[in-house]
Amino acid sequence: MGDRLKSERVPYLTSRLQGFGESIFAEMSALAISTNSINLGQGFPDTDGPLEISEAAIAAIREGHNQYPPGVGIPALREQIAAHQRHFYDLTYDPDTEVLVTAGATEAIAASLLALVEVGDEVVMFEPYFDAYAGCAAMSGATRKVVTLNPPDYWFNFDALREAVTDKTRILLLNSPHNPTGKVFTRDELESIAEICVERDLIVISDEVYEHLTFDDNQHIPIATLPGMRDRTITISSAGKTFSFTGWKIGWACAPAPLLNAVRNAKQFLTYVNGAPFQHAIAFALSLPDHYYAELATDLQKRRDQLCEGLERVGFDVFSPGGTYFVTADISLLGEADGLEFCRRLPVRCGVVAVPNIAFYDNEAAGRSLVRFAFCKKPEVLDEAIGRLMVLKRS
Numbered sequence: 336m337g338d339r340l341k342s343e344r345v346p347y348l349t350s351r352l353q354g355f356g357e358s359i360f361a362e363m364s365a366l367a368i369s370t371n372s373i374n375l376g377q378g379f380p381d382t383d384g385p386l387e388i389s390e391a392a393i394a395a396i397r398e399g400h401n402q403y404p405p406g407v408g409i410p411a412l413r414e415q416i417a418a419h420q421r422h423f424y425d426l427t428y429d430p431d432t433e434v435l436v437t438a439g440a441t442e443a444i445a446a447s448l449l450a451l452v453e454v455g456d457e458v459v460m461f462e463p464y465f466d467a468y469a470g471c472a473a474m475s476g477a478t479r480k481v482v483t484l485n486p487p488d489y490w491f492n493f494d495a496l497r498e499a500v501t502d503k504t505r506i507l508l509l510n511s512p513h514n515p516t517g518k519v520f521t522r523d524e525l526e527s528i529a530e531i532c533v534e535r536d537l538i539v540i541s542d543e544v545y546e547h548l549t550f551d552d553n554q555h556i557p558i559a560t561l562p563g564m565r566d567r568t569i570t571i572s573s574a575g576k577t578f579s580f581t582g583w584k585i586g587w588a589c590a591p592a593p594l595l596n597a598v599r600n601a602k603q604f605l606t607y608v609n610g611a612p613f614q615h616a617i618a619f620a621l622s623l624p625d626h627y628y629a630e631l632a633t634d635l636q637k638r639r640d641q642l643c644e645g646l647e648r649v650g651f652d653v654f655s656p657g658g659t660y661f662v663t664a665d666i667s668l669l670g671e672a673d674g675l676e677f678c679r680r681l682p683v684r685c686g687v688v689a690v691p692n693i694a695f696y697d698n699e700a701a702g703r704s705l706v707r708f709a710f711c712k713k714p715e716v717l718d719e720a721i722g723r724l725m726v727l728k729r730s
């Protein structure tokens with residue numbers, strides 16, 4: 336993360352976690368509350384998912400599904416996760432030995448790193464990166480190596496990726512569709528990444544939580560579907576983004592049995608299990624027909640267009656995303672240079688909260704003028720936010 340976000344030394348805290356400070360999401364969401372601003376920072380929908388899914392959770396509580404579920408997750412949910420992977424991607428996993436239910440995708444990532452990494456191993460990831468990747472890698476004792484994605488389309492240099500992989504590299508951590516950029520990695524890009532992973536015998540941890548949030552002709556391709564990759568990939572996703580229940584924290588990992596078994600060994604000492612009634616509700620959610628997913632993406636695409644068009648009118652340089660909840664914008668055209676300072680002042684200037692992308696970079700210069708806005712909000716909320724942001728427009 337950018338140096339200026341690094342906090343003072345925190346008493347008692349292990350050296351592994353010194354310097355991370357408070358998460359940017361916690362800081363910005365607290366600012367949104369204290370200034371009564373519209374929160375386009377943290378990525379959570381302001382409308383809950385389908386009522387029938389909530390009703391399924393309530394029914395599960397009433398039916399008495401309130402004690403520890405099995406450590407790997409309830410059978411019905413594991414079966415539905417396996418069916419989902421088969422239906423959408425033609426990926427086959429045995430629900431009993433190759434699927435693990437976790438406390439959100441973040442626990443699956445943490446458990447994977449803790450299970451697979453020796454202290455001093457290197458983990459390669461793209462920057463900007465979701466902050467938990469850096470935190471979980473640090474907790475596992477790994478060293479992070481980053482390869483920069485460059486706007487406007489967030490391309491990366493394959494030679495830089497090749498050079499980032501050393502004899503100490505054990506894991507490549509991939510995220511597509513990508514937070515915070517909204518990039519959906521193309522088949523060509525994934526094939527080149529896969530080539531390096533096979534050549535250097537890397538394990539891939541693939542965070543695919545935005546898998547159903549893709550727009551236009553962008554198509555989500557799980558890297559596990561590419562030749563040579565299924566056996567070396569842990570595919571991770573969650574119900575939070577797909578069904579708009581981010582607070583339920585039901586996630587999962589799919590991997591070949593030996594890899595999954597290792598992850599499960601670490602996971603059992605983290606949360607052990609979580610969310611028994613929610614597991615039942617998400618098993619039901621995963622049985623919804625295909626048009627549910629299509630409508631989710633179509634609806635979100637409209638809101639992407641609404642926010643991108645509004646931000647352009649304000650005068651931002653907007654990098655329209657191919658997927659996710661997020662759009663990144665450059666503030667330079669507004670006469671601003673420092674995204675962190677800009678985001679800290681924005682609530683007071685006009686009652687809107689965004690997130691400075693510098694929080695997701697090691698290389699300060701690359702992310703300094705970039706800020707992220709979330710568009711998973713009601714159209715009228717986005718309109719109000721755009722109206723408020725108009726004070727930034729240069730005459």
Ligand code: GLN
Nearest residue numbers: 358360376377378379514
């Ligand atoms: N994934 C969400 C985001 O990027 C929430 C992150 C969080 O609050 N830790 O905004």
